Amino acid sequence: xxxxxQQTYQRLRQEADRRRREFAEFPGPRIHIGMATCGIAAxxxxxxxxxxEALTEFDIPARxxxxxxxxxxxxxxxxxxxxxxxxxPPIFYPEVNAGKARMLAKLFLKEGDPRLExxxxxxVANDLVPSVMEFPRFNLERRMVMEKxxxxxxxxxxxxxxxxxxAALAQALPRLPAAIVEEIESAGLRGRGGAGFPTGxxxxxxxxxxxxxxxxxxxxxxxxxxxxxxxxxxxxNPHQILEGMIICGHAVGAQRGIIYVRAEYPLAVRIVxxxxxxxxxxxxxxRAVLGAPFGFDIDVxxxxxxxxxxEETALTRSIEGFRGMPVARPxxxxxxxxxxxxxxxxxxKTFACVPPILENGTEWFRAIGTPSSPGTAIFSVVGSVVHxxxxxxxxxxxxxxxxxxxxxxxxxxxxxxxxxxxxxxxGCLSEAFLDTPIDFDSLTRAGAMMGSxxxxxxxxxxxxxxxxxxxxxxxxxxxxxxxxxxxxxTRHLLGILERLTQGQGREGDLELLGQxxxxxxxGSLCGLGKTAPNxxxxxxxxxxxxxxxxxxxxRCPGNMCRPLIAYYIDLARCARGCNACEGCxxxxxxxxxxxxxxxxxxVKCVKCGECVTACPPEYNAVRRVSPPHLAPVVERPPxxxxxxxxxxxxxxxxx
Amino acid sequence: xxxxxxxxxxxxxxxxxxxxMGRERGRLIPILQRVQEQLSYLPPAAIELVxxxxxxxxxxxxxxxxxxxxxxxxxxxxxxIKVCLGTACHVKGGDIILENFExxxxxxxxxxxxxxxxxxxxxxCVGCCALAPVAIVGETLxxxxxxxxxxxxxxxxxxxxxxxxxxxxxxxxxxxADLPAxxxxx
Numbered sequence: 001x002x003x004x005x006q007q008t009y010q011r012l013r014q015e016a017d018r019r020r021r022e023f024a025e026f027p028g029p030r031i032h033i034g035m036a037t038c039g040i041a042a043x044x045x046x047x048x049x050x051x052x053e054a055l056t057e058f059d060i061p062a063r064x065x066x067x068x069x070x071x072x073x074x075x076x077x078x079x080x081x082x083x084x085x086x087x088x089p090p091i092f093y094p095e096v097n098a099g100k101a102r103m104l105a106k107l108f109l110k111e112g113d114p115r116l117e118x119x120x121x122x123x124v125a126n127d128l129v130p131s132v133m134e135f136p137r138f139n140l141e142r143r144m145v146m147e148k149x150x151x152x153x154x155x156x157x158x159x160x161x162x163x164x165x166x167a168a169l170a171q172a173l174p175r176l177p178a179a180i181v182e183e184i185e186s187a188g189l190r191g192r193g194g195a196g197f198p199t200g201x202x203x204x205x206x207x208x209x210x211x212x213x214x215x216x217x218x219x220x221x222x223x224x225x226x227x228x229x230x231x232x233x234x235x236x237n238p239h240q241i242l243e244g245m246i247i248c249g250h251a252v253g254a255q256r257g258i259i260y261v262r263a264e265y266p267l268a269v270r271i272v273x274x275x276x277x278x279x280x281x282x283x284x285x286x287r288a289v290l291g292a293p294f295g296f297d298i299d300v301x302x303x304x305x306x307x308x309x310x311e312e313t314a315l316t317r318s319i320e321g322f323r324g325m326p327v328a329r330p331x332x333x334x335x336x337x338x339x340x341x342x343x344x345x346x347x348x349k350t351f352a353c354v355p356p357i358l359e360n361g362t363e364w365f366r367a368i369g370t371p372s373s374p375g376t377a378i379f380s381v382v383g384s385v386v387h388x389x390x391x392x393x394x395x396x397x398x399x400x401x402x403x404x405x406x407x408x409x410x411x412x413x414x415x416x417x418x419x420x421x422x423x424x425x426x427g428c429l430s431e432a433f434l435d436t437p438i439d440f441d442s443l444t445r446a447g448a449m450m451g452s453x454x455x456x457x458x459x460x461x462x463x464x465x466x467x468x469x470x471x472x473x474x475x476x477x478x479x480x481x482x483x484x485x486x487x488x489x490t491r492h493l494l495g496i497l498e499r500l501t502q503g504q505g506r507e508g509d510l511e512l513l514g515q516x517x518x519x520x521x522x523g524s525l526c527g528l529g530k531t532a533p534n535x536x537x538x539x540x541x542x543x544x545x546x547x548x549x550x551x552x553x554x555r556c557p558g559n560m561c562r563p564l565i566a567y568y569i570d571l572a573r574c575a576r577g578c579n580a581c582e583g584c585x586x587x588x589x590x591x592x593x594x595x596x597x598x599x600x601x602x603v604k605c606v607k608c609g610e611c612v613t614a615c616p617p618e619y620n621a622v623r624r625v626s627p628p629h630l631a632p633v634v635e636r637p638p639x640x641x642x643x644x645x646x647x648x649x650x651x652x653x654x655x
Numbered sequence: 656x657x658x659x660x661x662x663x664x665x666x667x668x669x670x671x672x673x674x675x676m677g678r679e680r681g682r683l684i685p686i687l688q689r690v691q692e693q694l695s696y697l698p699p700a701a702i703e704l705v706x707x708x709x710x711x712x713x714x715x716x717x718x719x720x721x722x723x724x725x726x727x728x729x730x731x732x733x734x735x736i737k738v739c740l741g742t743a744c745h746v747k748g749g750d751i752i753l754e755n756f757e758x759x760x761x762x763x764x765x766x767x768x769x770x771x772x773x774x775x776x777x778x779x780c781v782g783c784c785a786l787a788p789v790a791i792v793g794e795t796l797x798x799x800x801x802x803x804x805x806x807x808x809x810x811x812x813x814x815x816x817x818x819x820x821x822x823x824x825x826x827x828x829x830x831x832a833d834l835p836a837x838x839x840x841x
Contacts (some may be wrong), residue, residue: 038782042786042798073786225779226743228782231782264725304684304724305723305724305725306723307779320680321679321680321683323718323722324722388785420742467745584803586755586802586806606751608754609751609802610801614803
């Protein structure tokens with residue numbers, strides 16, 4: 001007789017615990033380095049090499065433990081050093097470059113001095129070092145989906161099992177599928193892909209659909225520019241997603257799962273493929289999952305970069321080998337999906353929510369968040385904030401808490417202007433909405449959308465017309481071309497917005513934008529077209545003065561639209577002999593004036609703004625104005641005169 | 656563009672590799688991805704091979720391949736430059752970075768320099784928004800880009816190449832005048 005799933009699981013757990021003990025009992029220090037794409041981009045590979053070299057050089061018996069991303073992108077590369085022999089608790093170090101790594105290896109690991117001026121805090125409460133949990137960036141978060149991210153090695157399945165992973169699967173397998181579907185339904189879990197469809201109802205429909213062959217698809221085609229939580233989850237904790245998919249397979253009676261992941265995420269593809277292989281080796285996938293009479297296997301399919309493939313019918317067409325164009329629903333994929341078979345398509349985060357729910361119960365889940373949107377939401381907060389990164393908060397928290405308390409507010413003492421939520425399908429909200437609770441329904445009412453959870457914060461220097469143009473440019477390129485309104489309508493929207501940002505706006509343009517947007521919403525089949533005008537509609541509603549300034553005054557209030565601005569050098573502040581702006585100008589537009597200060601040739605200037613960055617703060621002489629005719633005219637001296645001045649200047653410098 | 660000698664050899668490899676792969680329609684996109692992995696683009700000859708293998712018209716394959724952003728039909732440069740134009744990068748001036756690369760290399764986005772060293776592409780988002788604006792040159796990701804860094808990056812790649820060639824030939828170091836001329840102020 002085949003052993004029960006629980007018993008098989010216990011054996012896996014014992015093995016994982018043994019390995020964990022071996023690691024924990026190792027007397028030397030342990031170095032955890034965040035090695036997801038963002039960490040690597042910030043230089044985690046160099047940090048790791050520096051540690052390895054230093055450990056050999058100073059002969060320190062330490063272990064390096066590569067982990068995933070903990071979401072604190074502002075602090076990358078992140079290193080946590082656990083050095084029990086020093087008497088200090090595990091310490092979180094931000095921005096550890098190669099030099100800092102070497103210094104820490106020598107001074108902390110070798111000599112026992114943790115260099116407290118470089119720390120962010122200890123990871124646990126203690127009497128010696130302030131804990132990171134005292135900071136709002138840490139203690140206002142509620143980690144459920146991302147709980148294990150940044151703590152475990154994503155390339156080692158035992159690390160996940162030792163943290164209690166796959167226990168929910170072992171519990172679920174002996175239960176009746178109907179009971180699991182019911183539990184997910186009563187937990188009130190809503191799909192995390194953006195629209196918020198109740199997951200339990202979707203599963204129930206798929207379970208009741210006729211047919212022996214069914215599919216479970218994990219939608220990891222995260223095409224929304226500015227959102228990267230799915231990538232982080234796949235790179236930092238792939239097994240939680242696999243576990244959710246296997247449980248779903250058992251609940252709806254499917255035998256095959258497919259993870260549809262963007263080919264643009266090479267590391268995520270590699271890690272998730274490896275995770276599937278490891279799960280197969282341990283019998284968590286295959287003919288008899290954990291020895292139970294239930295077979296399930298998962299394949300990884302690489303999406304080829306089409307935004308519209310995030311829509312479930314387009315996604316299945318793409319897997320079948322066709323152009324990813326949405327088809328009319330019904331029939332819904334849960335009735336007739338991939339190859340005409342009942343198919344569940346859920347987002348990465350939805351599957352990742354399933355194991356914690358089954359483990360802790362529906363009451364526990366419903367206690368987090370709001371009654372209509374229980375659970376947590378993950379946002380990638382980027383743009384003008386002090387602490388950008390991934391934040392997991394309970395639903396119902398306000399935008400103000402998220403932006404100002406957790407992410408530290410707007411840098412450089414600038415004012416908050418807008419927050420863009422939900423990417424190309426979402427909208428821009430103004431200051432008046434800062435106290436709006438974050439959940440599916442409130443955001444939709446405000447005209448934005450939960451979407452995939454991308455959030456871009458903009459300060460007073462942002463131009464809402466330009467942001468709307470940016471998103472329409474994106475959706476216009478990504479429209480699959482099936483519906484006329486989406487294909488041609490977005491093209492016209494873009495044309496009007498481009499005119500506005502170039503200072504060629506006409507009377508009546510704003511009304512036309514509003515009308516066209518509504519027509520596109522009505523005349524489109526799928527979510528892409530239905531939501532594409534949202535960025536225009538919300539910015540028209542909340543930032544109409546920006547639009548009016550573009551049309552009536554040919555002025556850009558945020559000084560962003562380059563045809564509408566000019567740079568000039570304030571001669572009262574410019575210092576003689578300083579050459580910073582001239583040296584950095586990529587097009588040689590900076591010239592020397594008669595009294596050896598600097599001026600900008602408006603014809604040559606490409607308005608890249610590099611001279612603003614280069615001008616030393618004590619002079620702060622470069623100004624940006626809109627409309628461009630406000631810039632004072634400074635004559636460029638004739639060639640001969642200029643060069644003789646230059647010679648005179650260089651000779652005085654030499655002298 | 657003409658096929659290079661190396662590509663012709665790779666096409667032969669491809670022909671034999673295709674025999675191992677399934678012939679059902681669902682294999683189309685994985686096969687195209689495999690072709691692009693080997694040849695770094697989809698030349699017409701390769702499309703013909705795939706069409707023959709799957710028994711579907713080449714026009715149909717073009718229809719699918721042109722739909723997806725991943726596939727390219729001209730060879731990329733040896734150092735492909737990808738400039739991220741996601742939301743965060745856009746707000747922080749990603750388009751200015753793109754323009755600077757275009758100006759420096761005198762090609763436009765989607766094109767390859769005549770010596771096939773560089774190509775420029777825009778990408779929607781590489782998922783490193785906290786480091787915006789971001790550009791990827793070859794395998795290296797440059798975060799917090801600035802327009803004035805562009806010239807240095809291009810120059811570094813050119814000097815490294817020069818260095819490699821010199822090391823391979825075993826020649827004495829050539830005088831600095833031999834460095835590839837970078838168009839000044841272009």
